[in-house]
Amino acid sequence: MRFETHQLAQHYPLLFEGLRITLTICALSLAFGIVIGLVACFGKLRERGIAYRIAVIYIDFFRTIPEVVLIFWVYSCLPLMLSLRISAEASGVIALTLFASAYLAEIFRAGILAVPRGQIEAALALGVPSLHIWIRVILQPAIRRMMPALVSFLTELIKATSLLSAIGVAEMAYQASVLGSKTFAYVEFLSAIGVLYFIIIFPLSIYARRAERRLVSRTAN
């Protein structure tokens, strides 16, 4: 078969438009996901009580059901239940926010719990006010510690945005399928976005792996 590069040359602006939407949706659901994820994380850190139970159910539920199911549920059920019009893009952001917040909550929690008890006790024994203990003694090292997991989750989030093509969000995978069916140059467009995804995701995975290894070797000695 021939690889029809002229199709790519002609239509590439649409692919980049798709890329812009992919990245925008990622950024929005990451931002919202961080906020809700923090609330869920602190709920679960309480270890008992009603907020704890709600947080555990929330986290388990949205980590366990497939992202595709979540996306379709938000897209086709939520508007009916709330008698609201929700655009495909907004549905996508809502679904990915639910997905991201549940995973981020666990990442935050692991980071916070990994701060050795002795560090907190030393600060308590000095009489450092709790707000400062949280900021300087717990969160600062915890954030450093959770960077690898955070970046590695970001790669999962970017991959998950491709699923939004199923509900017609005009992100990168959607643009490629539409262009493919219009021009019959499926292979060309799909290969092109495959390369684009790889260019974005691969450096992030490399960073996550390196940072992880640095962390392990630092805690080992």
Add this chain to the structure above:
Amino acid sequence: MTEGRGKRGQTVVRCVEVTKRFGSFEALRKVSVEVRAGEVVCIIGPSGGGKSTFLRTLNGLESIEEGEIHVLDVRLPAGKREIERLRREVGMVFQSFNLFLHMSVRANLTLAPTTALGLSKAEANERAKRLLTRVGIEEQIDKYPGQLSGGQQQRVAIARALAMEPKIMLFDEPTSSLDPEMVNEVLDVIRGLAESGMTMLVVTHEMGFAREVADRVLFITDGQILVDAPPAEFFGRPTDERQAAFLSKIL
């Protein structure tokens, strides 16, 4: 408070029938004891006997189930505010140093004075330098804990506690996780502190140090203070069977 050893000030720590439980396990059982200003009290006893737990109840790191503890002008159990105020006047040094690993030595020493006492950065910095000089490691001020030896780390930890200008110091086996050649540099700092008249409670396995520095020695086992005596008496004429057994093993 520079009356020195031997002379005793007013009571600064008073425990009355203190009981501490972990679940149903009693780590402290009706412990009663008093410490006066300027006293150096060494605490010895077998591992798991409740020495750390006892020390940690004094600054509210462990809650108590029964009895009460008076430390300075605070009566425990107390609310968060009271406990925070108390902790600013009671310094603690841990067996495992517990320096803030992601902060420089300078930041370790200035964090509490700036956030809890409201000192300016410059004032806290001055104080940090002065104290590091006192413990003999002023040149390490911009290093991170990971770059220091164990002995140096523990001296930083002592300076960090002193930066709050505490009235009482608690030491929980300050030399137990040090290599032998570093034990003395830390003991010298603690000895100097004792000579300056600081009220101190020191959990230790260094019998020579206890004999030399302590005004009183407590023997804690099974959550109880079995013996409370001056060092000469404590090491010379054991009064308790378990104390005698412990001493014969360790000396």
Add this chain to the structure above:
Amino acid sequence: MLGYGGQTESHDRTWGQNALFAAFAIGLAGLLAYQVNWELIGSLDFSVVWEYRLPLLKGLGTTLFLTAIAGVLGIFFGTILAILSQSPFAPLRWAVVAYVEVFRNTPLLVQLIWLHFALPAFTGINTTALESGILAITLQAGAYFTEIVRAGIEAVPKGQWEAAYALGLPDWTRWTRVILPPALRIMIPPLVNLIISFFKASAILSILQVSELMTVTNRISNVTFKPIELFTATAAIYFVLGYIMSQATLRIERVLQRSQR
């Protein structure tokens, strides 16, 4: 979390946090109560799920079949590739790395559509949706499993290798008796977690209308106009099965940890 010596701290701390959570919960509940179409919620009729239980069960069967395929073939190829990645022949190692990185760093959806359309274009072999789906999920599973098996192998201490070489053990014996058994113990928890994640990922194959649970749900919803009932039921099925699997994994992990001491 911070701990202020017990009694009163729980009071102090809980108060502030409770206020925060209460505000959050009341805000959310208020918003929902205001917006929710209660009439519609009241008229939901879940009997449609029972009515279509057979196609749904069949779809679930396909989902589990795909999960099993991804697990079995993925582990098979993953193990082979992980062993090849220890080969002294560099181009072979590079090939394994390239395969693993490409399939781990692009979305399954793109791989799936690519294989479905490109394979016929390149080879002339036409695959059904199910075949493309199986191929894609196996290839991706293989890449992820390779990484896990490799990490397991590399966690085996050097001394074990050296002892095996020093004894002059044949390749087969060295791998099956010395290297893989301890590696397996490290690998089991991530392997099982990966299988769960392919249970979830199989829903992506609905893009090609592979008749697994999600596709079936979509189809029934299109003819009955009862999306809420159907998608909710399907979400519940995925949740219950996925939850059971992940709890079982936790159990396994705990047992392994205990037996290590």
